[in-house]
Amino acid sequence: MRVCVQILRQFCFNSATKRIVEIPDLQWEKSQLNRNVACRFFFIWFPDLTELKLPVSDPNPSLCVCVLLTLQWDTDPSVLQLQSDSELGRKMQRLGATKITQVDFLPREVVLYCKETQTPITGTEEEDDEEIIDLEPALESDQQEEVDNKETREGYPGRELTEEEKQQILKSEEFLSFFDCSIRVMERALAEQSDIFFDYSGRDLEDKDGELQGGSSLSLSRLFYDEHWSKHRVITCLDWSPQYPELLVASYNNNEDAPHEPDGVALVWNMKFKKNTPEYVFHCQSPVVAVGFARFHPNLVVGGTYSGQIVLWDNRSHRRTPVQRTPLSAAAHTHPVYCVNVVGTQNANNLITVSTDGRMCSWTQPISTPWDFMELVYNKSKPVAVTGMAFPTGDVNNYVVGSEEGTVYTASRHGSKAGICEMFEGHQGPVTGLSCHNAVGPVDFSHLFVTSSFDWTVKLWSTKHNKPLYSFEDNADYIYDVMWSPVHPALFAAVDGMGRLDLWNLNSDTEVPTASVTVEGASALNRVRWASGGKEVAVGDSEGRLWIYDAGELAVPHSEDWARFARTLMEIKANRGDAEEEGLVELTP
Amino acid sequence: MCAEVEETLKRIQTHKGVIGTIVVNAEGIPIRTTLDNSTTVQYAGLLHQLTMKARSTVRDIDPQNDLTFLRIRSKKHEIMVAPDKEYMLIVIQNPSE
Numbered sequence: 001m002r003v004c005v006q007i008l009r010q011f012c013f014n015s016a017t018k019r020i021v022e023i024p025d026l027q028w029e030k031s032q033l034n035r036n037v038a039c040r041f042f043f044i045w046f047p048d049l050t051e052l053k054l055p056v057s058d059p060n061p062s063l064c065v066c067v068l069l070t071l072q073w074d075t076d077p078s079v080l081q082l083q084s085d086s087e088l089g090r091k092m093q094r095l096g097a098t099k100i101t102q103v104d105f106l107p108r109e110v111v112l113y114c115k116e117t118q119t120p121i122t123g124t125e126e127e128d129d130e131e132i133i134d135l136e137p138a139l140e141s142d143q144q145e146e147v148d149n150k151e152t153r154e155g156y157p158g159r160e161l162t163e164e165e166k167q168q169i170l171k172s173e174e175f176l177s178f179f180d181c182s183i184r185v186m187e188r189a190l191a192e193q194s195d196i197f198f199d200y201s202g203r204d205l206e207d208k209d210g211e212l213q214g215g216s217s218l219s220l221s222r223l224f225y226d227e228h229w230s231k232h233r234v235i236t237c238l239d240w241s242p243q244y245p246e247l248l249v250a251s252y253n254n255n256e257d258a259p260h261e262p263d264g265v266a267l268v269w270n271m272k273f274k275k276n277t278p279e280y281v282f283h284c285q286s287p288v289v290a291v292g293f294a295r296f297h298p299n300l301v302v303g304g305t306y307s308g309q310i311v312l313w314d315n316r317s318h319r320r321t322p323v324q325r326t327p328l329s330a331a332a333h334t335h336p337v338y339c340v341n342v343v344g345t346q347n348a349n350n351l352i353t354v355s356t357d358g359r360m361c362s363w364t365q366p367i368s369t370p371w372d373f374m375e376l377v378y379n380k381s382k383p384v385a386v387t388g389m390a391f392p393t394g395d396v397n398n399y400v401v402g403s404e405e406g407t408v409y410t411a412s413r414h415g416s417k418a419g420i421c422e423m424f425e426g427h428q429g430p431v432t433g434l435s436c437h438n439a440v441g442p443v444d445f446s447h448l449f450v451t452s453s454f455d456w457t458v459k460l461w462s463t464k465h466n467k468p469l470y471s472f473e474d475n476a477d478y479i480y481d482v483m484w485s486p487v488h489p490a491l492f493a494a495v496d497g498m499g500r501l502d503l504w505n506l507n508s509d510t511e512v513p514t515a516s517v518t519v520e521g522a523s524a525l526n527r528v529r530w531a532s533g534g535k536e537v538a539v540g541d542s543e544g545r546l547w548i549y550d551a552g553e554l555a556v557p558h559s560e561d562w563a564r565f566a567r568t569l570m571e572i573k574a575n576r577g578d579a580e581e582e583g584l585v586e587l588t589p
Numbered sequence: 590m591c592a593e594v595e596e597t598l599k600r601i602q603t604h605k606g607v608i609g610t611i612v613v614n615a616e617g618i619p620i621r622t623t624l625d626n627s628t629t630v631q632y633a634g635l636l637h638q639l640t641m642k643a644r645s646t647v648r649d650i651d652p653q654n655d656l657t658f659l660r661i662r663s664k665k666h667e668i669m670v671a672p673d674k675e676y677m678l679i680v681i682q683n684p685s686e
Binding site: 160181186 | 594596597601604607614615618620626630633634637638641652658660669671673675678682
């Protein structure tokens, strides 16, 4: 260690005068200072210091030197550093990322109890009881109540919610959305009544009804009816969901007994679970006469109304009213829209709607104004009052329409012959239902279609002939709807005003239906729709009830059914040719 | 909108075998109930604790998981709980009816 010494003041002891005298400017000679300078008060060791010399002028050797020095310990730089590190300063830290640990804190378990949670129902019961009791027991009961209250107060201390707070909560948005979701789940759970503890050993097996019967007849599978929304309303249209085969939508007319309820209602029902309430409830201001699932938009339901408005409901929003509506303008429809259809492919699809004034509009999303519309007129003179429209399988351009006069027309959307092409006469009353053959198989029957009408008949047509191929006349009332089976080539269903659902299998018999069933209550059946699998058929009646029938074995096609149907058709044509004198007019497709 | 809620709760209550329905908030305080006071308070408190325990169990096993439905089957009843972040719906049913 090196020591720097800076001499501040110098003193010396003059032994003659016995005094300490300050020496102003002493010149020290290096050689004179001893290495060890012993001082009275402190001992300084100067290992490296060169000698200091005392002035020679003073002869007295007993000189005591008092020196005031400052000492500067000039320590090794490295040593200094160390010291400063530990004692003095903070050096610059380098920053780096630390590992993140996530900690989940559970909510504090607060046990709270509420004192008064009586709903009005149970509250009134208590009041009644109190009135009956005499005075004396009344006093006792009062005392008991006090005791009870005390007990509850002691046992369950907690914050109460006032009635206003509860009402507030019940009206809040988040509560409503929670309630909407959880009530749906809860209803499904409540309805599933499977007894997992059933013991087969100790008792007789009860015969299971309904599910396994099927067989070769029509059996009732489900009935969908809602007290609030279906009562006194006629089912005007049905559609099965292309995406979820268990969902179907039914549209309802207005309820004359309840003028304050919305006029148009559409309910989405679920076949998969046993609960008997609709999955979704939609309504709008005008009676809904046509409804369908938008084929390439799985969350949307399209409705055509009596006022000519097209409405769109979305099941993603919690609203029951339409999310989109067309304006009531002359550019759109001003007459009831009985047909709504989504045609096209995933990438290029249009919503086609036709109203009873003969106007056909094409819409794209979002529906505000139609991008294309056409007036369906026959022979450029009279507009066709369209009651039904159907597209043959795979065709997006040509379609068939039925009218109120009883005539059926084919038409095209685009091309040189856009508009009405041919006329098919045969029915003597308005055409109520129209269905193009859509079972796909080895033989192509897509030129066939069936129509039903108020004239008590169902007629089979081919687009190649302008007279019906065959007329089915087994009914004794207006026939309201008809539909080909989507899987069986020779099977179609028809419903009439007496509550009868008929299944005609043309391969077995063309004179009488193969299976027939009348619904309970014999109310007029307005609509019939096969499920996409072809196993179930849904019928809607005029009382707002939706019946689902299981067609069982009847609806299952066999591979030879196509060939047999081709032969049946030939027979029909041959019989026809014999029966009528005038020849069939062959139409160019 | 509040009337819809009441109506739906009433409808659930009239379902086959349902004994009671309780709606509870996040702290375990009953908001709506069809049972009497003491029973409601008891059910709400106990089931709230049980649901919290069940939820923490599920999340301990897998922190990304969460409880969606709880069903307790006993000799006499079946208690179904539909929990949520903020509220809980409890339905007590007698399944053999």
